[in-house]
Amino acid sequence: MAKKALITGITGQDGSYLAEHLLSMGYEVYGLIRRNSVTEHQQSRLEHIADSVQNEYGDVLDVASIDRVLSKVKPDEVYNLAAQSHVRISFDIPQFTVQANALGAMNVLESVRTHCPEARFYQASSSEMFGNSVDIDGKQREDTRMTPVSPYGCAKLFAYSMVRNYRNAYKLFASNGILFNHESPRRASNFVTTKIVKNAILISRGKVKQLELGNLDSQRDWGHSKDYVKAMHLILNHDRSDDFVVSTGETRSIRDLCEIVFRKLGLDYRDYVVQNPKYMRPEELSYLCGDSTKIRTTLHWKPDYSFEMLIDDMLDSFQGLV
Numbered sequence: 545m546a547k548k549a550l551i552t553g554i555t556g557q558d559g560s561y562l563a564e565h566l567l568s569m570g571y572e573v574y575g576l577i578r579r580n581s582v583t584e585h586q587q588s589r590l591e592h593i594a595d596s597v598q599n600e601y602g603d604v605l606d607v608a609s610i611d612r613v614l615s616k617v618k619p620d621e622v623y624n625l626a627a628q629s630h631v632r633i634s635f636d637i638p639q640f641t642v643q644a645n646a647l648g649a650m651n652v653l654e655s656v657r658t659h660c661p662e663a664r665f666y667q668a669s670s671s672e673m674f675g676n677s678v679d680i681d682g683k684q685r686e687d688t689r690m691t692p693v694s695p696y697g698c699a700k701l702f703a704y705s706m707v708r709n710y711r712n713a714y715k716l717f718a719s720n721g722i723l724f725n726h727e728s729p730r731r732a733s734n735f736v737t738t739k740i741v742k743n744a745i746l747i748s749r750g751k752v753k754q755l756e757l758g759n760l761d762s763q764r765d766w767g768h769s770k771d772y773v774k775a776m777h778l779i780l781n782h783d784r785s786d787d788f789v790v791s792t793g794e795t796r797s798i799r800d801l802c803e804i805v806f807r808k809l810g811l812d813y814r815d816y817v818v819q820n821p822k823y824m825r826p827e828e829l830s831y832l833c834g835d836s837t838k839i840r841t842t843l844h845w846k847p848d849y850s851f852e853m854l855i856d857d858m859l860d861s862f863q864g865l866v
Contacts, residue, residue, distance in 0.1 A: 546809070550617055552576040552604055552652060553625030554597070557730040558668070560589035562623060562773040567596050569777075574617050575599040576610070576626065583756070589730050591716050604648030607655065615660040621780050623666045624652045627700075629733065632758075632790045633673055634696035635826050649703035653710050653718065658834050664717040664780045669704045671724040672697035683835035685789055686722065691824035692825040708787070717785045721776050724791035724834040727854060728769040729861030731821070736798060740805055741858045747816050748809040758823030760799040763831045767792045768857070778843040791834025792847055804855055 549566050553559045554575030563573050575590075577599050590597060600616070602609030604626045612620075614640050627645045629632060634641040649667060674684045675691040692698045704720050711718040727737040736757065745751040767790075775790040799813075806813035839845045851856070 545559055546570050546572050547620045548572045548617060549621040549623065550574045550576065550613065550619040551623045551625060552713070553627060553668075555589055556625060556629065557589070557728055557732070557750055558726075558773055558776075559623075559768050560730060561623050561728070561769050562625070562776060563590065563597055564580075564593060565773050565777060567593060573597045574613070574619065576602045576604070576613055578603050578849055592785045601742060604865070607651050609719040610652055610655040611659060614655050618660050619663050621664045621666070622656055622660075623668075623776060623780075624649055625668045626652075627668065628696070631694050631696040631829075632823070632825055634694050634699075638695035641695045642702075645696065645699035650706050650861065653706060653716075657710065657714055657716060661716060664785070665707070665719070666689065666776055666780050667703055667707045667718070668776075669720040669722045669787070670697065671722060671789075671834060672829065673701045673704060673722065674832065675829060676831070678831060679832075683833055683840050684791070685835040686787055686838060691849070693829050694825065697829075704787075711785050717780075719782070719785045721772075721779050721785040722787060722789045722834075723772050723775075724765040724767065724832055726769045726772040726776050727858065729858050730769065731858075737801065737858065738862075740798075740802055741855070744802075744805045744809055744813075744861050745859070745862055748811060754818055756818055756820040756823065756860045757798060757802075758819065758821075758825070760802070760817070760819060761797055761830070762828065763795045763797045765791045765793065765795050765833045766801075766849065766851055766854065767847050768854045771847040771849055775839060775843075775845045778839070778845050782843060788839040788843070789834045789836050790839055790845070791836045792851070793834060793836060794851065795831065795833040796851060801855075802851070805859070806857065853855070
């Protein structure tokens with residue numbers, strides 16, 4: 545009998561790739577989606593698998609809808625990916641960010657405990673929880689001190705802690721994937737990687753004159769979403785619940801990203817990229833570099849995409865769209 549998986553946030557970048565991956569493994573895939581007035585774009589990332597995914601309307605802030613869906617589906621695995629996912633915007637809407645990312649996660653976790661306690665629960669935790677804490681070797685790992693510097697990171701740390709609490713208090717199979725930055729052609733246009741790639745293409749075609757960005761010296765550990773959703777599945781199918789850092793172990797700055805993208809288009813980013821203070825965070829997170837030794841050795845996960853391959857994938861995909 546096929547396993548059943550429920551994905552909250554299924555219409556997002558990670559949710560759509562995870563749905564594809566689980567379908568390829570023979571799962572029955574269900575999604576929890578919020579109602580959106582612009583229905584034409586609500587499930588655009590899922591159009592190619594729409595006939596294979598069973599979606600239910602609901603919201604992680606609406607406990608009744610979560611209870612209804614979990615009682616109906618009785619999933620074997622629950623992947624909680626729903627979130628207000630933009631870190632910079634979390635400073636503008638901190639209350640909603642905390643409600644969605646902290647309380648929303650707890651709502652799903654409690655509903656799992658009540659309606660399907662045998663299900664395995666995955667929480668999409670984040671490298672933003674570390675803030676500016678870095679171990680002496682320049683890495684962040686599972687036991688690195690967590691001192692988040694954004695409402696997004698603070699809310700994610702609450703959800704992370706609740707998963708650990710429910711795992712210990714109620715013996716649920718509840719695990720955290722501490723994912724570092726991961727991108728793809730399905731990343732929304734207001735995220736910096738997509739913003740850089742799309743605008744660089746427009747600049748190369750003479751349609752845009754310059755690109756405004758925030759802190760060019762922020763350093764991040766970037767991977768591909770396709771690789772990271774495979775890690776999610778491995779984490780939930782481990783023989784015990786646990787927490788894992790998922791990362792490439794390599795760090796590059798926003799400036800590095802600009803240099804590579806523009807160079808691939810035959811341009812010098814310094815002729816087009818300018819800094820605008822409005823894109824700076826009130827408190828900056830300067831550096832992230834994950835040590836994913838634990839998941840590589842325990843679950844034998846490793847990324848297939850290099851940083852250059854990620855950029856090439858995004859450039860190739862956006863060439864015909866912008």
